[in-house]
Amino acid sequence: MDIKLLKEINKNHLNCIVEVVALLVEVKVRTTKTEKQYADLIIQDTSKKMEVKYWEYEDNKQFFEGLGEATVVKIKGMVGEYQGQIQLTCKQIALLDSHEVRMADLIxxxxxxxxxxxxxxRYFYDKVEAPHLKSLLDQMIFTEEYYERFSTYPAARSVHHNFYHGLLQHVLEVLKFAYTVATTKKLTTRQQERLIVMCFLHDWAKIFEYKPLPTIGFTEEGTMLGHIFLGAHKSMNVMEEIEGFDHEDKLIILNGILGHHGKLEYGSPVLPKTVEAQILHHADCISGDIESILSFMTEQEESEETFTSKLWNMGTDYYKKGR
Structure with missing residues (x-):
């Protein structure tokens, strides 16, 4: 039975053999209690991600060892269920030439x-009038060197906004949330402009931390240094090159970038020290957390349960019948 989209697979297909074309984005080799190796595969298309069990890994190690990143595959598998979620048990797997499919159908x-x-x-960019702040955004966002990557990269590997244009959507959400708070609390024009710049730049370095889609994963630079350091470091270097860049603005913006995770144990090397930085932190959390919850609820639509299973990064389950 051919399946066009992964989300079409449901409980009506339990114990049936289906064929799917998808992007193989992750292979994790695991070992059973009897020391037999098997593989947990993650496949995706535009509709969802799905877990696939491949128990015959030991007989086909060479196949997996020869794979490149983000490979297009055709899988024939048995539909099953585990902890309320649909998953496949792979019976056959074959490579497809990327020219045989539209990658846009898989990302x-x-x-x-x-x-x-x-x-x-552009709406928020036009709200920044201070020349030195405008110049900072011009050099870090709106250049040929960076803008395409800023517009296409994901904002995360798996938790939230992990899709094409994901970083762009996340930044715009953060700008909207932060600006609403700033205007509601009547921050000064100078504070509002600094906050807008912080929102633009807080996750800017994810264009260096992550590999471009359809690959899912970190670069060596991202693994070793992380987007918080990389973003603050690059921002500081650009500020130093802009003649007459205000020293107080520099410190406040850098603190916002460095502190946007809000806590030292969450990866920020410093805490937010200004009202602008605190607003940025909370706007970032709202964007990421709500996207994570909504995406998780969508993934579990086929489940008949009233609540989702526990969302690991939020520490709880969610009621999903009121949508």
Missing amino acids: PTSDWGLDTLQKGL
């Missing part, structure tokens, strides 16, 4: 639309 993409996202960025 999840923001449903906001690129034009809407770009207009949103």
Whole structure:
């Protein structure tokens, strides 16, 4: 039975053999209690990600060892269920030439639309009038060197906004949330402009931390240094090159970038020390957490349970019948 989209596989297919074409994005080799190796595969298309069990890994090590990153595969598998979630047990797996499929059919993409996202960025960019702040954004966002990557990269590997244009959508969400708080609390124009710049730049270095889609994973630079350090370091270097860049603005913006995770144990080397940095931190959390919850609820739509299973990064389950 051919399946066009992974999300079409449901409990009506239990114990049936189906064939799917998908992007193989992750292979984790594990060992049973009897010391037999097997593989947990993660496949995806535009509709969802799905876990696939491959028990005959030991007989086909060479196949997996020869795979490149983000490989297109055709899988024939048995539909099963584990802890309320649909999963496949792979019976056959074969490589497909990337020319045989449209990669756009296999990579999840923001449903906001690129034009809407770009207009949103320009809306907030136009609110920054201070020349030195405008110049900082010009050099770090709106250049040929960076803008395409900033517009296409994901904002995370798996937790939230992990799709094409994901970073762009996340930044725009953070800008919207932060600006609403700033205007509601009547921050000064100078504070608002600094906050807008912080929002633009807080996750900027994810274009260096992550590999471009459809690959899912970290670069060596990202693994060794992380986006918080990389973003603050690059921002400081650009600020130093801008003649007359205000020293107080520099410190406040850098603290915002460095402190946007909010706590030392969450990876920020410093805590937020200004009201702007605190607003950024909370806006970042709202964007990431809500996207994570909504995506998780969508993934578990086929489950008949009233609540989702526990979402690991939030520490709880969620009621899903009121949508």
